[in-house]
Amino acid sequence: MKKLILALFVAGLVLAAGCTDYEPIPTGDQEDKVIVGFSMGTLMEDRWIRDRDIFLAKAKQEGIEVIVNNANRDSNLQYKQVMEMINQGIDVLVIAPNDCYSEVRCVKAAKDRGIPVISYDRLVMNADVDVYISFDHFKVGKLMAQELIKKAPEGGYLLVSGPKSDYNTELIYQGVMSVLESNIESGKISLLGETWVEGWTRETAYQYVSDQLEMYGEDIKGIICGNDSLAWGVIDALSEAQMAEQVVVSGQDADLVACQRIVTGKQTMTTYKPIQELVEKTVKVCVDLVNGKDIMYETTIFDGTYDVPYIYIDVVPVTRENIDETVIKDGFHLYEDVYLNGK
Numbered sequence: 001m002k003k004l005i006l007a008l009f010v011a012g013l014v015l016a017a018g019c020t021d022y023e024p025i026p027t028g029d030q031e032d033k034v035i036v037g038f039s040m041g042t043l044m045e046d047r048w049i050r051d052r053d054i055f056l057a058k059a060k061q062e063g064i065e066v067i068v069n070n071a072n073r074d075s076n077l078q079y080k081q082v083m084e085m086i087n088q089g090i091d092v093l094v095i096a097p098n099d100c101y102s103e104v105r106c107v108k109a110a111k112d113r114g115i116p117v118i119s120y121d122r123l124v125m126n127a128d129v130d131v132y133i134s135f136d137h138f139k140v141g142k143l144m145a146q147e148l149i150k151k152a153p154e155g156g157y158l159l160v161s162g163p164k165s166d167y168n169t170e171l172i173y174q175g176v177m178s179v180l181e182s183n184i185e186s187g188k189i190s191l192l193g194e195t196w197v198e199g200w201t202r203e204t205a206y207q208y209v210s211d212q213l214e215m216y217g218e219d220i221k222g223i224i225c226g227n228d229s230l231a232w233g234v235i236d237a238l239s240e241a242q243m244a245e246q247v248v249v250s251g252q253d254a255d256l257v258a259c260q261r262i263v264t265g266k267q268t269m270t271t272y273k274p275i276q277e278l279v280e281k282t283v284k285v286c287v288d289l290v291n292g293k294d295i296m297y298e299t300t301i302f303d304g305t306y307d308v309p310y311i312y313i314d315v316v317p318v319t320r321e322n323i324d325e326t327v328i329k330d331g332f333h334l335y336e337d338v339y340l341n342g343k
């Protein structure tokens with residue numbers, strides 16, 4: 001709540017502050033069609049396919065041309081692809097970095113040529129992007145811990161986070177800890193182990209939890225997983241140890257398979273991030289940037305060197321109890337798909 005009040009206060013101060021230094025690019029006739037480069041660090045999780053597809057559809061509606069590339073978790077390839085986009089004449093670069101720290105060179109290359117840059121979902125660090133548009137990842141972490149603690153208020157916990165090269169992992173970790181710390185201090189919860197999974201890979205999460213299960217067995221009551229892919233690997237390890245429904249498990253993204261695990265009781269919660277909203281806001285900002293308009297933003301975020309404008313989108317915890325009213329009601333998934341394997 002405190003954070004929200006602060007954010008609203010900051011919002012009041014900075015709204016309409018504007019941040020563009022770019023000359024408007026005339027739009028209108030075909031030759032001047034706005035071209036956006038959408039550089040994606042990965043397409044591995046389902047959500048990124050959705051981001052790409054909605055982005056393409058929304059841009060088409062707005063008469064914007066999009067060059068989209070997937071770097072397949074390779075930072076060198078992402079840099080190469082961004083350089084190609086720049087040479088193809090993009091007006092704006094939208095980048096979801098593979099590695100939040102090394103992609104600063106992509107931003108620099110674009111900015112050196114006067115091309116504005118939007119950091120999408122993941123923040124490019126130390127890069128002074130024009131605007132960061134994302135979900136509230138601190139809240140993602142907070143919700144994960146809150147929901148699990150409601151259902152398993154005492155006992156041993158494991159923390160299976162994404163890689164440190166993804167700054168969202170750090171924000172989620174801070175959110176998780178903001179809830180866990182007092183429970184650890186009071187002795188209700190003990191943190192048995194924590195790990196950071198390179199590349200967000202399911203197999204690594206599976207292996208880590210299999211090893212922890214051998215050490216701690218039934219002392220493990222909760223596992224906070226950084227996303228639904230990690231939760232998948234973790235739940236496979238729990239299932240093998242016949243502990244799947246005994247241990248509370250979190251995730252994020254509301255992947256279809258995670259929603260199916262939620263309604264069958266294997267996964268406790270996921271975090272729903274409305275991608276449609278993320279894309280719509282991004283496409284609007286692309287247009288505003290090329291038109292030289294001021295950008296409205298809620299707050300700023302420190303990228304390690306600079307405070308950058310931050311447009312953030314709220315997130316929603318999804319459990320068995322509210323899945324119908326959240327992801328299904330929103331049309332994110334169909335009822336029959338979520339309940340494919342029963343209730």
Ligand code: BGC
Nearest residue numbers: 045121122166168200227253
């Ligand atoms: C995103 C998550 C995603 C993860 C792995 C994070 O930066 O915020 O939605 O699951 O990367 O791609």
